[in-house]
Amino acid sequence: xxxxxxxxxxxxxxxxxxxxxxxxxxxxxxxxxxxxxxxxxxxxxxxxxxxxxxxxxxxxxxxxxxxxxxxxxxxxxxxxxxxxxxxxxxxxxxxxxxxxxxxxxxxxxxxxxxxxxxxxxxxxxxxxxxxxxxxxxxxxxxxxxxxxxxxxxxxxxxxxxxxxxxxxxxxxxxxxxxxxxxxx
Numbered sequence: 001x002x003x004x005x006x007x008x009x010x011x012x013x014x015x016x017x018x019x020x021x022x023x024x025x026x027x028x029x030x031x032x033x034x035x036x037x038x039x040x041x042x043x044x045x046x047x048x049x050x051x052x053x054x055x056x057x058x059x060x061x062x063x064x065x066x067x068x069x070x071x072x073x074x075x076x077x078x079x080x081x082x083x084x085x086x087x088x089x090x091x092x093x094x095x096x097x098x099x100x101x102x103x104x105x106x107x108x109x110x111x112x113x114x115x116x117x118x119x120x121x122x123x124x125x126x127x128x129x130x131x132x133x134x135x136x137x138x139x140x141x142x143x144x145x146x147x148x149x150x151x152x153x154x155x156x157x158x159x160x161x162x163x164x165x166x167x168x169x170x171x172x173x174x175x176x177x178x179x180x181x182x183x184x
Contacts, residue, residue, distance in 0.1 A: 001049060002061040002068075003090075005029075005039040016087075025085050029062065029071060032092035039064060039090075047085055050076060054141030057103050062090060070094075070136060072101065093136045100170055102129045103140060107180060109148030115182030119152035126178045130158060131170040138166035145179055155181045 005027065008019070016026045025043045030036040049055055050073070062071045075089040093099055110116060110123035130143065143163070145156060156179045158169055171177060 001052075001055060001058070002063060003041065003046065003049065003071075004063045005041045007065055008038045008040045011038060020084070020086070025088060027088040027090060029064065029069075029090045029092060032069075032094050032097075034092060037064065041088065043085060046088065047083065050085070057101065057139070057141045059093060059136045059139055060090075072099065072136070072139075095136060098133050098135055099139070100131060100133045101139065102131050104129045104142050105145050105179060106142045107145045107147050109146050110150065110180075112148050113150040113182065115150045115152045115154070119182070121152050121182045121184055123147045123150055123180055123182055125180050126155075130161075130177075130179075131172075132163070132167050133170050134167040138164060140164055140167065147180055150180070150182045152182055155179075 008026065019026055019040055023043050024040045025046055027039045027041055028036055029039055056073045056076070059070050059072055061068050070093050071090040072093055073088065074091045076085060077087040078085055105128055107123065107125055113123060115121045116123060143161060145161065147156060150156060158171065158177045158179055161169070163169065
């Protein structure tokens, strides 16, 4: 997916407010050993692009003043009740450097598990995303968790995840985390 942006020189609350009133969204691009650049993007195209599933968790092409670079979405600030993006942070990525990002989990097969069919229990998600490290080309937009074999009283751990090649979990101090449990 491609996002088109232009550099901006005006900063501050007043400049950002005027930009938003004119249908633009302020943002910043940083990372990959390059200086941070303040940018502005067309709001409606950005808003609709970010609503598509998986876009926030994939590598995007950013056309900035005629040059194209690869970025990932790091942060999106939205208005509390209006359908409006207030600010977006994009991080440049290099093809040969690993990145660490949070990726959402998609739970499948829970309704067919023995815990649900035989035990009358429910499969409950304990976490909804996990942190991974990988090269930008290997970045999955979602990780699928198969809960179809979950027995009553059992849990699915992060170590049981089937990860794509080149992707590793980043758990920090924890050895393993619970992703889902079967219970009442």
